[in-house]
Amino acid sequence: MWLKRLNKKLSNSKIGLIIALFYFVLIVASTVVSSLFYEKIYLNITQRKVSEVSVQTLNSIQTNINLMINNADSLSKMVLSNSDLQKLLRQGSMYEDLNTQAKVSSYLYKFIQSVPYASSVYILDNSNNVYSVGADILPTLPSDKIVNAKWYKHVIEKKGAFILELNGGGVTFEKGQENYVSLIRLVRDMDNMNKLGILVINIPQKSFKQVFDNISNDAETNIVILDKENQKITSLKSLKDEKENVEVNINIDNEIVRIGDEFSGNDTGYKMKKLGTTEYLISYSSKNNYNWKFVSIIPFAQLSKESMTMIFIGFIIILFNGIILFICSISISRIITLPIKSLLTSMKDIEKGVFNEVRIKTYGYEFKKLCSGYNIMITEIKKLIARVIEEQKTIRKAELYTFQAQIKPHFLYNTLDSINSLALSGCNKEVSYLVEALGNYYRTSVSKGKEIITIREEVEMVKNYLKIQKVRYPDLFEMEYTIESNCFEYKIPKLILQPLAENALYHGIRAKGKNGTIKISAHKGEGIVILSVEDDGAGMSEEQIEDILISKDRGIEESFGLRGTFERIRIFYGNDNAYKIESKLGEGTKIVLFIEAEEKEE
Incomplete structure (x- = not known):
């Protein structure tokens, strides 16, 4: 119905208005469509570029953490190869020789003080005695907690290679609420490679956070490190910060675990994921020997916000081109309508009894013939009227x-x-x-x-x-x-x-x-x-x-x-x-x- 009314109005409108309106609608529609396509394409490009940068950042963090863990591995080898510690453990008990124990204690204290990413050291001997050194150690730790830990047999099977367990893998080695990573390995006799005990070096969360010091602390961006079981080791932001930026009814830890599960089997990658009502760009990297996952979470709205300047510039360029095209269309329509307007004016004068020929510069063969034919008609009408x-x-x-x-x-x-x-x-x-x-x-x-x-x-x-x-x-x-x-x-x-x-x-x-x-x-x-x-x-x-x-x-x-x-x-x-x-x-x-x-x- 409205199309009929519009068609009726247009049929009674001036041709110049119809041409201008047509070009205006065409340019507005093309500008809007072009802007939407430009925005979509630019956001896709930005998304890919940001994800690539995010993966590079994650790889850099991963490299630094690998370096820190490798250093911790080397230092742990120094500890277990200490002659006093070897002597003491060969005797079957850490408390067998107090003089040697004192030397070991002094060595371990100096070790903790000189190594910033080691907060405490635990040693379990073959007599199931637990010996510990550190600021946040527990007063007493039953040996059966270690012996019955889920990772105990795995450490024995590793035959001297280390494993990493978040928060002791179920054994509480340190007080406090912050996470820590336990580097656990078998202590073997340097002479015959027999089992002498278990060495545990705890690396505090703050040591991992130091890796983020050179990372831009954007208010909306977060980087999370997950262990092999997709448990959160640490993140660029605290849980409190995350809750302020994400919907209250979303469990952040659960969502992060799901993200880790979705990326299993891939070294790197990125994807868009909706958490609650917010869409996020999630990048992922897992290039290490201990199956840790490094995840970057960036709200898509932030990408849009950061890209808005370029999108706005693109829109202005498209709009400017549209305006130029509209002006050109008006000029073209004037070339068409001016001769027609002159003919209409002359026709209106005819209604008043005034017969004037059209004198106007025309463009195009058709308009020249039209004006020439009209002038010939006016001349003949004048002659006829005179007769x-x-x-x-x-x-x-x-x-x-x-x-x-x-x-x-x-x-x-x-x-x-x-x-x-x-x-x-x-x-x-x-x-x-x-x-x-x-x-x-x-x-x-x-x-x-x-x-x-x-x-x-x-x-x-x-x-x-x-x-x-x-x-x-x-x-x-x-x-x-x-x-x-x-x-x-x-x-x-x-x-x-x-x-x-x-x-x-x-x-x-x-x-x-x-x-x-x-x-x-x-x-x-x-x-x-x-x-x-x-x-x-x-x-x-x-x-x-x-x-x-x-x-x-x-x-x-x-x-x-x-x-x-x-x-x-x-x-x-x-x-x-x-x-x-x-x-x-x-x-x-x-x-x-x-x-x-x-x-x-x-």
Whole structure:
């Protein structure tokens, strides 16, 4: 439905607006689509680049931790190869020789002080005695805790190679809540490689955290180290910090364990994962001999935020190109619409009767031919109008002569009718007077054979006509003439006042049934001569006046009188406003003619 309404509006719109609107919609749509594609592609590239950097960072951290553990391995070998420790353990008990024990204790204390990533050392001899050195060691540690630990048999099977266990692998070696990693290995006799005991060196969490010192501590980014069982050893941020940045209802440790499980079997990789309502970019690396996993967690919103500048720049570039294209489209549309606008303007002038040719620089063969054809059409129309005007002038003159030819018999019939009535009545003197007035009337009207006469001659004819009517109706009316002397020589069509005087007598005074007065006047106006015939007879209603002025297409019989006179004036002067009727029912009528003040030739 809305498509139909839109189509209807567009069909009535200007072509320039349609072209501009089309290009605007096209450019906006392409800009939006391009921006979305650009944003998607740029974020994918950024995601890949960031993940590669994250993996490199993880590999760097992994290398540093590998180095630290390898150092701890080397130092542990130094400890277990200590001659005093070997001597003491060969005796079967750490407490067998107190002097040697003192030397071992001194050596281990110096070892802990000189090695920052060793917080405590535990030794289990073959007699199941536990000996410990360190600041956070437990006062007592039952030997069965070590012997029954899940890793104990594994250490024996390793035959001197070390294993790593988070927080002692179930054996609590240190007080406090922070994590630590226990490097555990079998102590063997340097001479015969027999088992002498178990050595445990505990590496505190702070030693692993020192690896992160050179890592950017972004508020939204976290790096987590997981052991072989996907337990969190340490992270760039504390658990408290993580909870502030992730939804409260998400268990961070559980999610990290799941992430570790998902990456099992791969050395490196990255993926997008949604935790709660937040999407994260997770990078992973596991290039080590002890199956630890290094995981980087970056909120995807942070990548979007960091990429926003480039995305904005890209959008501005696309928008700028769109604006340039839109401006170009407007220019192209103007090349198309300007000739059309000129044609439309010219067509509107035609509605007003003004025929102007189009003079405008056009582009394109089609528009040049269109404008050329239009100008040829305008030229031909002008010629045709000129021919029609000449033909109309000829027709108007013929019509004028026809109307005049109709009026003369009309007047003669009425006059002869009057003479006949007087003769039948035996009024010979009146008949003589009437015949003399009729002769003077026709002498003025016909003697010179002209259809255009002066106002003086027209007034004389009216006087003779009213003399004739005065004989017929001696007590019915009186006459008043007010003619300015400077109006006598202006020329008018013959017999335009006489029908008005006749109308005033028959349809005005006689219709009223009382004596009245007929006033005939002429005075000069601005560029015109104003003639009027006035009576104080019956008058006319507005409907009657409107019928006379509007109803032009009447028969010949109805053309005599007012309508015929008005039509003759209209044809002769080519003006529909050359006459006016002022009348009020019961008070009289005044007919005014506005004649051009010039000596108009026949």
